[in-house]
Amino acid sequence: MSLERYLLPISILCFCCNTCYSNPIEGRLSNCVDEVLPHKEIAYPTYFGTINNEDHRFQSELTKAIGFKPIISRLRRLDNVGSSQTSNRVVNVDDFGAKGDGTDDTKAFEKAWEEACSFAPSVFVVPKNKNYLLKPITFSGPCRSSITIKILGSIEASSHQSDWNNKDGKHWLLFKMVDNLRVEGGGTVNGNGKTWWENSCKTNKLLALTFYSCKRLILSNLRIKDSQQMHVSIEECINVVASHLIVTAPDTSPNTDGIHIAGTRNIQIMNCVIGTGDDCISIVSGSLNVKATNITCGPGHGISIGSLGHYESKAHVAKVMVDGATIFGTTNGVRIKTWEGGSGNARDIKFQNIVMHDVIRPIVIDQNYCDSKDPCPEQCPVSPESCPRLAYSEPEAVKFSLTKKRGKGTP
Numbered sequence: 001m002s003l004e005r006y007l008l009p010i011s012i013l014c015f016c017c018n019t020c021y022s023n024p025i026e027g028r029l030s031n032c033v034d035e036v037l038p039h040k041e042i043a044y045p046t047y048f049g050t051i052n053n054e055d056h057r058f059q060s061e062l063t064k065a066i067g068f069k070p071i072i073s074r075l076r077r078l079d080n081v082g083s084s085q086t087s088n089r090v091v092n093v094d095d096f097g098a099k100g101d102g103t104d105d106t107k108a109f110e111k112a113w114e115e116a117c118s119f120a121p122s123v124f125v126v127p128k129n130k131n132y133l134l135k136p137i138t139f140s141g142p143c144r145s146s147i148t149i150k151i152l153g154s155i156e157a158s159s160h161q162s163d164w165n166n167k168d169g170k171h172w173l174l175f176k177m178v179d180n181l182r183v184e185g186g187g188t189v190n191g192n193g194k195t196w197w198e199n200s201c202k203t204n205k206l207l208a209l210t211f212y213s214c215k216r217l218i219l220s221n222l223r224i225k226d227s228q229q230m231h232v233s234i235e236e237c238i239n240v241v242a243s244h245l246i247v248t249a250p251d252t253s254p255n256t257d258g259i260h261i262a263g264t265r266n267i268q269i270m271n272c273v274i275g276t277g278d279d280c281i282s283i284v285s286g287s288l289n290v291k292a293t294n295i296t297c298g299p300g301h302g303i304s305i306g307s308l309g310h311y312e313s314k315a316h317v318a319k320v321m322v323d324g325a326t327i328f329g330t331t332n333g334v335r336i337k338t339w340e341g342g343s344g345n346a347r348d349i350k351f352q353n354i355v356m357h358d359v360i361r362p363i364v365i366d367q368n369y370c371d372s373k374d375p376c377p378e379q380c381p382v383s384p385e386s387c388p389r390l391a392y393s394e395p396e397a398v399k400f401s402l403t404k405k406r407g408k409g410t411p
């Protein structure tokens, strides 16, 4: 079936400088859109802090690891990430009692992690052709040195909801404060989320794979599927490359975002194929310098910035570039969503070279986002600064028409 490509490469520069996320109704938004600004560098304010010194060694290691030069240009010293020298200590979960036969392997993984984390550069191996069942588990740092986790086989979440009760009830695999971490290997991380989807609730936000406060993180060559809710969440991290990830869940699975980025600086996501029941990529407050290239997204809800400013919070997102994406069969294409009553801004956002097929709402800038059962009260008056300021490098890009979803088939 050949589907019309109704939105050929678009390029948008968007500066949204809000003192108050307000409530532009359609007509008001189109008034705002008339203002076209040239692209200019914005000086980033101090809430993002300063970025570390440049490190060429990490750059070249990264270049080797991912096949081309990443945008990350300011990195600190990094030992051994990206290398698998024979001097690395190999920690195989099977040597710690893991069976990989569908019985609970959580204890064995915990022991193996302790070993890997407390010695010189380690390679933590999850062997091929086995399926390791894990309850919620935390891999905590800081570790003595760099760690490479090679997931060759598969890791599957316990499907018993009672297993979540004694932990924080939110994370399945949590990597916390582990610096110089690589996770790779071509294996599968299976959240086994079916039982969760049936009685899914927005408030619990279950996460399959979370990286919290990790510096210099490389995620590559993994399949992540059927998460309870969000698949991969990268929170408060600095200097991250995520590449060659295949993230999948049924389009009917609720709140199963593909890659979620919060409070993270310097992150590049590339060569990823993501199709889930929610956003393929979602970028929320505190994120700075996010680049996504060669992303295939669909089905799902598209690529989103936000939502920002929920519960009248302050939110800042800056310097996001999505350059090169194919989005198909999604409800939204690219989107910025903010709640009324919040404050802060989303600025220097670029979406370019994006091809969409069968997308219901290709470009959405919603300053009146309301994702609750009850209607959200109108909270603040519209001030001129709250208008999104957009620049289109190709004027015809905005002449899209909203089309109806035409079924699941894609070319």
Ligand SMILES: *[C@@H]1O[C@H](CO)[C@@H](O)[C@H](O)[C@H]1NC(C)=O
Binding pocket: 244, 245, 270, 271, 272, 273, 294
């Ligand atoms: C884009 O990503 C896909 C999926 O990982 C990969 O197969 C393809 O080679 C990538 N294209 C380029 C130009 O890197």
